[in-house]
Amino acid sequence: MPVLTRWFIKTALAYFVAALVVGVVQAARGGAGINPVYVHLLVVGWITQMIFGVAYWMFPKYSKEVPRGSDRLAIASYVCLNAGLLLRVVAEPALARHPGTGFGPVLALAAVLQWLGGMAFVANTWARVRER
């Protein structure tokens, strides 16, 4: 299992546990902006990240020389996805509590980073969806 896959999967597992802890907090006392954080910790942090890690490892080889495509794109997808998600987790509830503050632009940055992470994965994975 490649090193980056281990990072993806271990990070995904950490989000899995974190998401369920946030789910407990949400059920116990709610709070503005917490529901989307709970949902996305699960669907982005856990499920999508797990898929990214396993696909990077298991999909057909890109070529003999670079079996997993571009390392740079793969690392970029890991870094951007996680930086963006972490910023969202902080900024979304914070902005709900303090509207009109500097958390707004932070949330916008979280959006751009996660988008870049997703695009980097698609760009690096597309050509590996092949017969063998």
Added chain:
Amino acid sequence: MPRTSRWFIRASLVYLAVGFTLGALLLFNKGVPLGSAVPRLLPAHIEFLLAGWVIQLVMGVATWIFPRFGVARSAYGSEAATWVAFALLNGGVWLAGVGPLAPGHLGDVLPIAGRLAETGAAGAFAANIWARVRASGLSPM
């Protein structure tokens, strides 16, 4: 990887790209307003990512990887049934995701049609892959 799986998985990557783009617009708009119409993208965001990305990827990978020894007709099961599942799922994702944007009554009816199509996709897929959920011949259990 068979041709059907390549279509499922490539389509799922397209939905990932489009769904993340919609999600990024929604999130950006929450932090820095872009326009009052942006929140209307939410149903498409949810449908594209849950059904178009996650579910479709699982269907494509299962079609590729599940044991296929001794299954009648073709090694991957019925190719026709797999294409039916592919067509119904993708038609359903669009109807359920983009349908709510249609004006008037249509905006209520199209998502129902979409969900029905997705149900058909699930049925065709499950019926076809059922026989492949078995010992692989490589592992003892």
